[in-house]
Amino acid sequence: MKINEKNTAITVNSLNLWYGDNHSLKDVSIDIHNNQITAIIGASGCGKSSFLRCLNRMNDLIDNIKIDGEIIIKNKNIYDKDVDECAVRKYVGMVFQQPNPFPKSIYNNVAYAPIKHLMVKKGSACDDLVEESLQKANLWDEVKDKLHSPGTALSGGQQQRLCIARTIAIKPNIILMDEPTSALDPISTEKIEALMLELKQEYTIIIVTHNMQQASRVADYTVFFHLGDLVEYDKTKNIFLNPHQQQTEDYITGRFG
Amino acid sequence: MNKKITIYSENPFYDKSLKTRHMKATIFKMVTLSSLLFSLGFLIFFLSDIVIKGLPAFQQTYIQVDVTYNEKTVKSTRKAVNKEYRRLVSRSWLRTIPQQVIDNPNLMNTKIKLWILADDQVDQYLKGHHHNLKPKYIQSVDNLVKNNATKLRFNIIFFTRGDSKIPEYAGIKSAVIGSILTLIVTMVVAFPIAVMTAIYLEEFAADNLWTQFIEININNLAAIPSILFGLLGLAVFINLFGLPRSSPLVGGLTLAIMTLPIIIISSRAALRSVPDNIRQAGYGLGLTKIQVVKDHVFPLAFPGVMTGSIIGLAQAMGETAPLIIIGMVAFIPDSPNSIMQAATVMPAQIFTWAGMPERAYVEKTAAGIMVLLTILISLNAMAIYLRKKFEVKW
Numbered sequence: 001m002k003i004n005e006k007n008t009a010i011t012v013n014s015l016n017l018w019y020g021d022n023h024s025l026k027d028v029s030i031d032i033h034n035n036q037i038t039a040i041i042g043a044s045g046c047g048k049s050s051f052l053r054c055l056n057r058m059n060d061l062i063d064n065i066k067i068d069g070e071i072i073i074k075n076k077n078i079y080d081k082d083v084d085e086c087a088v089r090k091y092v093g094m095v096f097q098q099p100n101p102f103p104k105s106i107y108n109n110v111a112y113a114p115i116k117h118l119m120v121k122k123g124s125a126c127d128d129l130v131e132e133s134l135q136k137a138n139l140w141d142e143v144k145d146k147l148h149s150p151g152t153a154l155s156g157g158q159q160q161r162l163c164i165a166r167t168i169a170i171k172p173n174i175i176l177m178d179e180p181t182s183a184l185d186p187i188s189t190e191k192i193e194a195l196m197l198e199l200k201q202e203y204t205i206i207i208v209t210h211n212m213q214q215a216s217r218v219a220d221y222t223v224f225f226h227l228g229d230l231v232e233y234d235k236t237k238n239i240f241l242n243p244h245q246q247q248t249e250d251y252i253t254g255r256f257g
Numbered sequence: 258m259n260k261k262i263t264i265y266s267e268n269p270f271y272d273k274s275l276k277t278r279h280m281k282a283t284i285f286k287m288v289t290l291s292s293l294l295f296s297l298g299f300l301i302f303f304l305s306d307i308v309i310k311g312l313p314a315f316q317q318t319y320i321q322v323d324v325t326y327n328e329k330t331v332k333s334t335r336k337a338v339n340k341e342y343r344r345l346v347s348r349s350w351l352r353t354i355p356q357q358v359i360d361n362p363n364l365m366n367t368k369i370k371l372w373i374l375a376d377d378q379v380d381q382y383l384k385g386h387h388h389n390l391k392p393k394y395i396q397s398v399d400n401l402v403k404n405n406a407t408k409l410r411f412n413i414i415f416f417t418r419g420d421s422k423i424p425e426y427a428g429i430k431s432a433v434i435g436s437i438l439t440l441i442v443t444m445v446v447a448f449p450i451a452v453m454t455a456i457y458l459e460e461f462a463a464d465n466l467w468t469q470f471i472e473i474n475i476n477n478l479a480a481i482p483s484i485l486f487g488l489l490g491l492a493v494f495i496n497l498f499g500l501p502r503s504s505p506l507v508g509g510l511t512l513a514i515m516t517l518p519i520i521i522i523s524s525r526a527a528l529r530s531v532p533d534n535i536r537q538a539g540y541g542l543g544l545t546k547i548q549v550v551k552d553h554v555f556p557l558a559f560p561g562v563m564t565g566s567i568i569g570l571a572q573a574m575g576e577t578a579p580l581i582i583i584g585m586v587a588f589i590p591d592s593p594n595s596i597m598q599a600a601t602v603m604p605a606q607i608f609t610w611a612g613m614p615e616r617a618y619v620e621k622t623a624a625g626i627m628v629l630l631t632i633l634i635s636l637n638a639m640a641i642y643l644r645k646k647f648e649v650k651w
């Protein structure tokens with residue numbers, strides 16, 4: 001699905017990925033829309049996380065991996081030799097399945113990375129950034145009185161929002177979320193979903209989810225992967241009401257997967 | 258309330274084989290328990306034997322005799338004490354008479370009653386151990402005892418002096434200082450190298466044949482008999498680099514090589530136990546390797562690294578064999594005051610004393626072991642304390 005270049009956040013061209021001999025992503029090409037939520041669905045092991053990790057070069061950390069193809073963000077292939085993966089990850093933030101705050105205070109969880117990226121110095125500018133980030137993550141009111149208590153002492157849902165605040169703090173343009181609510185209870189999940197809908201005004205969000213209802217609730221676009229192939233990519237409504245591929249229909253109607 | 262009436266049948270849970278099966282379990286339990294008791298018994302036997310042998314060494318006999326200070330006795334110090342008691346006082350003390358007179362000229366031409374360190378034979382006799390006192394001296398000692406002119410005092414000499422061929426004057430201080438200097442060298446060299454190696458292997462190196470080969474070799478290194486490290490130290494540090502024999506520098510370097518694999522292995526285990534999602538969190542924020550490792554991974558691994566290092570240190574402290582080879586089992590009366598001087602270490606001092614013919618060294622040996630064990634146990638306690646203190650709560 002080709003889209004207007006102006007509205008494209010990420011363009012993926014013929015992306016292939018191998019873990020050793022295991023060909024896990026097969027010739028994937030896709031344009032991701034700006035300021036929209038794109039959901040990636042598919043059965044376990046079909047390559048959703050692998051695909052997501054390609055988008056901010058987190059796969060560089062894995063031994064014995066081979067990636068070819070292009071991922072173009074801001075008119076630059078992020079796999080070009082002259083691109084630093086740290087800069088890519090700052091532009092493309094990531095939230096993980098298990099909430100993983102640092103075992104530090106709530107304040108330092110948010111403040112650490114902006115300071116290291118030389119975006120702010122310690123002091124009032126940093127305080128402002130921490131507040132702003134926690135506000136955007138809808139966490140400020142719950143933690144404003146205990147900013148210096150450990151982030152790990154929060155509930156799971158709060159921890160996940162802290163991780164989102166931490167990601168927002170370095171001002172990315174794109175946020176990747178790999179099953180961000182699968183470890184959370186329904187109420188925390190609802191809060192995160194509401195948050196995602198707010199965040200899409202400012203950020204492009206790509207979310208991997210196992211939960212079809214979640215995809216239909218939050219996503220503007222949905223991608224269906226099957227065994228490393230991108231099978232179908234369309235507006236979420238079309239994918240769920242009117243899929244073109246038999247495999248997609250089988251999956252969303254629960255006939256396999 | 259109506260009680261329900263039950264008709265009791267024969268026990269439906271009856272199983273004939275269970276009785277023997279339970280008996281086997283009981284026997285098995287007894288076997289494991291007796292093994293525990295057996296090893297516990299050994300430990301208690303060993304410790305009480307050491308304590309019983311070593312405790313007397315912390316007290317030393319003093320006798321009260323008249324001492325004459327004059328021209329003659331300054332020259333021939335033996336004569337300072339009445340013939341009857343002459344052989345009962347420590348020769349080392351008699352040797353200090355000229356210096357005493359220099360320090361305090363008023364002593365000249367006086368005769369005073371003093372409490373003086375007794376000869377080791379007297380000490381052993383009064384402690385009821387084997388001794389070589391001639392019958393006439395036994396008589397003199399008995400006289401002193403009758404006149405309340407003998408007493409046991411805390412043996413300060415044991416803690417303030419180095420080794421001596423005169424048993425009542427032998428102490429552990431120079432060995433303790435030798436151990437401290439040696440272990441400082443060991444830690445200054447081994448700790449940073451080992452921790453850096455562990456960080457490289459865990460955080461940077463790819464998992465391939467080459468790193469597996471290195472890993473196997475490090476594990477093997479930890480299993481090499483320690484005496485071989487002594488040979489290595491001799492060949493490299495003394496013969497090749499020409500560093501001074503018997504010095505804490507060479508001893509420390511040798512022990513450092515021996516301790517390296519221990520610290521590397523425990524530091525790697527500590528780093529590996531840091532959950533991977535902390536690294537992912539860091540890299541996901543675009544942090545560089547050093548920011549992730551230094552600020553997030555290492556602090557979590559730190560208690561484990563510390564524990565491993567202290568255990569390595571304790572092991573190095575008890576090591577004797579490699580130090581024999583590089584000449585650190587030596588007679589060292591004066592405490593070394595630099596890492597280049599000849600020195601000995603605690604276990605080597607214990608080894609030396611254990612080989613001495615005089616009965617008085619038996620209790621010194623045991624007392625030396627007690628001092629060494631006390632330090633080792635304190636180090637281990639410190640390791641536990643540090644681990645608890647720095648452990649990050651999740």
Ligand SMILES: Nc1ncnc2c1ncn2[C@@H]1O[C@H](COP(=O)(O)OP(=O)(O)O)[C@@H](O)[C@H]1O
Nearest residue numbers: 019022024043044045046047048049050051062
């Ligand atoms: N680090 C890795 N090393 C080797 N194989 C991997 C690794 N991560 C994922 N895989 C393999 O790649 C395939 C896709 O996995 P993944 O992207 O995690 O799927 P999903 O997130 O859709 O469940 C699976 O077959 C999986 O076994």
Ligand SMILES: [Mg+2]
Nearest residue numbers: 048049050178
């Ligand atoms: Mg996954």
